[in-house]
Amino acid sequence: MKKGIRGGGPCTRQGSGAPAPGSGATIFALSSGQGRCGIAVIRTSGPASGQALRSLTAPRDLPPARKACLRLLSDPRSEEPLDRALVLWFPGPQSFTGEDCAEFHVHGGPAVVSGVLQALGESAALGLSVPGLRPAEAGEFTRRAFAHGKLSLTEALAHVEAYIDFGEDDNLEEGVLDQADSEVRELEVALGAHLRDARRGQRLRSGAHVVVAGPPNAGKSSLVNLLSVWSGGGAQGRVGRKPVSIVSPEPGTTRDVLETPVDLAGFPALLSDTAGLREGVGPVEQEGVRRAQKRLEQADLILAVLDASDLASASSCNFLDTVVIPAGAGSPNGSSQRLLLVLNKSDLLPAGGPDPSPDLPPHLLLSCLTGEGLDGFLEALRKELAALCGDPSTGPPLLTRARHQHHLQGCLDALGHYKQAKDLALAAEALRVARGHLTRITGGGGTEEILDIIFRDFCVGK
Numbered sequence: 001m002k003k004g005i006r007g008g009g010p011c012t013r014q015g016s017g018a019p020a021p022g023s024g025a026t027i028f029a030l031s032s033g034q035g036r037c038g039i040a041v042i043r044t045s046g047p048a049s050g051q052a053l054r055s056l057t058a059p060r061d062l063p064p065a066r067k068a069c070l071r072l073l074s075d076p077r078s079e080e081p082l083d084r085a086l087v088l089w090f091p092g093p094q095s096f097t098g099e100d101c102a103e104f105h106v107h108g109g110p111a112v113v114s115g116v117l118q119a120l121g122e123s124a125a126l127g128l129s130v131p132g133l134r135p136a137e138a139g140e141f142t143r144r145a146f147a148h149g150k151l152s153l154t155e156a157l158a159h160v161e162a163y164i165d166f167g168e169d170d171n172l173e174e175g176v177l178d179q180a181d182s183e184v185r186e187l188e189v190a191l192g193a194h195l196r197d198a199r200r201g202q203r204l205r206s207g208a209h210v211v212v213a214g215p216p217n218a219g220k221s222s223l224v225n226l227l228s229v230w231s232g233g234g235a236q237g238r239v240g241r242k243p244v245s246i247v248s249p250e251p252g253t254t255r256d257v258l259e260t261p262v263d264l265a266g267f268p269a270l271l272s273d274t275a276g277l278r279e280g281v282g283p284v285e286q287e288g289v290r291r292a293q294k295r296l297e298q299a300d301l302i303l304a305v306l307d308a309s310d311l312a313s314a315s316s317c318n319f320l321d322t323v324v325i326p327a328g329a330g331s332p333n334g335s336s337q338r339l340l341l342v343l344n345k346s347d348l349l350p351a352g353g354p355d356p357s358p359d360l361p362p363h364l365l366l367s368c369l370t371g372e373g374l375d376g377f378l379e380a381l382r383k384e385l386a387a388l389c390g391d392p393s394t395g396p397p398l399l400t401r402a403r404h405q406h407h408l409q410g411c412l413d414a415l416g417h418y419k420q421a422k423d424l425a426l427a428a429e430a431l432r433v434a435r436g437h438l439t440r441i442t443g444g445g446g447t448e449e450i451l452d453i454i455f456r457d458f459c460v461g462k
């Protein structure tokens with residue numbers, strides 16, 4: 001029954017000459033197998049389907065939607081009876097193609113079938129009451145179904161396979177390939193987005209890397225301690241954690257990277273305090289600066305801290321130029337590193353005075369000393385983390401399992417092979433591999449569903 005795929009030969013990946021979908025014409029075709037069978041199904045698709053149905057069953061009205069009714073079919077021109085048949089009316093968009101469709105289930109003898117097909121064709125030729133009715137091109141029903149979004153990707157792949165396996169007769173479903181190409185492109189985009197989500201899922205499980213950086217004495221360690229206490233529940237009245245970093249008025253207090261696991265608004269994070277970034281210092285502090293810079297590169301989120309009352313200093317300007325501005329303009333390595341700019345020590349500014357830095361990139365004013373601006377800062381932080389980790393309550397489903405990631409990547413690779421395949425057999429094989437990966441993610445059901453489609457639409461193996 002199954003012939004297996006063909007290699008090379010005339011079977012190249014070229015589209016059929018079938019008209020573009022949605023050209024407005026109403027098409028008809030025998031959609032069950034040719035030859036002797038108990039019941040033959042003749043389908044129409046397009047705006048004149050209702051009229052076609054009425055003209056063959058005159059003087060009766062359209063049957064109720066999607067209900068099989070027994071009707072006497074007769075030739076609209078000669079009024080000669082053709083057959084007693086079951087007819088079905090599928091008003092679009094709830095139909096196979098998405099357009100108005102009609103089905104005639106006639107007794108399968110060749111005389112009856114050709115009589116009905118002829119009647120449909122003649123009614124068009126005579127321009128009786130059914131304008132624009134013509135025989136369907138090969139694959140045209142499927143193409144229309146695609147055009148109206150009626151075929152899922154799995155179905156599309158099944159159609160392509162069916163074409164390879166069974167399409168050696170005249171009923172070539174070539175048009176389906178163009179559609180499969182565009183479906184594959186869409187799928188590639190969607191898979192790429194899901195794979196990027198995979199990193200977000202990892203962050204959600206193991207914590208985002210949040211690195212506090214800035215020039216010396218900006219108040220980085222003060223902010224780390226504040227967050228650490230707050231995340232320990234201090235702000236909610238529970239017992240706070242002990243401060244972890246040494247705070248002092250002496251610039252260059254923090255010399256090493258200090259890590260604290262914290263829970264920020266429900267998001268796990270690894271918070272790193274770092275040495276103040278400056279040049280021209282002794283070897284120990286220099287090493288601290290080197291480590292700070294290394295840690296910055298690994299950050300998912302940079303909390304950039306400046307002293308709001310010291311924005312014009314060389315170290316502030318240098319930090320803005322080398323860290324803040326480049327991150328704002330999109331990180332150099334194209335990663336999804338984010339940055340939140342905090343102007344600390346707002347208590348040192350004149351009360352209610354103008355923003356000291358209207359020219360800076362978007363920023364928040366905060367005082368670690370008085371707690372002023374803390375709520376706004378925490379809310380901004382929560383948003384950043386939600387963007388990084390994916391908000392489980394609102395975001396897209398996260399890929400948290402490595403197995404999913406593996407199969408998505410496998411599918412994406414196979415789609416790449418599909419696009420490069422010069423030969424239809426290789427293209428189909430790539431699609432099989434791609435679909436195999438997908439069904440392993442979605443779990444079961446795939447093969448049965450696909451066989452269903454093959455048998456329904458291609459009437460193979462009756």
Ligand SMILES: Nc1nc2c(ncn2[C@@H]2O[C@H](COP(=O)(O)OP(=O)(O)OP(=O)(O)O)[C@@H](O)[C@H]2O)c(=O)[nH]1
Pocket residue numbers: 214215216217218219220221222223246247248249250251252253254255274275276277344345346347348366367368369370
């Ligand atoms: N007025 C005021 N002083 C602050 C504020 N935050 C921190 N300070 C003070 O600023 C000084 C430096 O604070 P740190 O937290 O040690 O600053 P740092 O950025 O970690 O400094 P280094 O580790 O030396 O780079 C300390 O004396 C803090 O008490 C604030 O919001 N307002």
Ligand SMILES: [K+]
Pocket residue numbers: 216217247248249250251252253254
């Ligand atoms: K300090």
Ligand SMILES: [Mg+2]
Pocket residue numbers: 220221222245246247253254273274276
């Ligand atoms: Mg410090």
